[in-house]
Amino acid sequence: MKKNIHPKYKKKIFIDINNNEKFITRSCIKTKEDNIYLDITSKSHKFFNKSIIKKKKGVVEKFLNKFLRNKWDLNP
Helix, strand or coil: CCCCCCCCCEEEEEEECCCCCEEEEEECCCCCCCEEEECCCCCCCCCCCCHHHHHCCCHHHHHHHHHHHHHHCCCC
């Protein structure tokens, strides 16, 4: 097996610049310091923190009420 062909795999601190959320993981990204700054993480993105899902609540019910139940007389 060849030696020294794989990148170094070290612990890095990923920091979300929007809300200062920090998490430690391992990465082979080459940087001078151990901190890696991110624009978006799962804590700050609106899809992953379920703010979109909260806004869309009841969309299926509105669809059923508007199109299906009135048209075919379905009972809920």
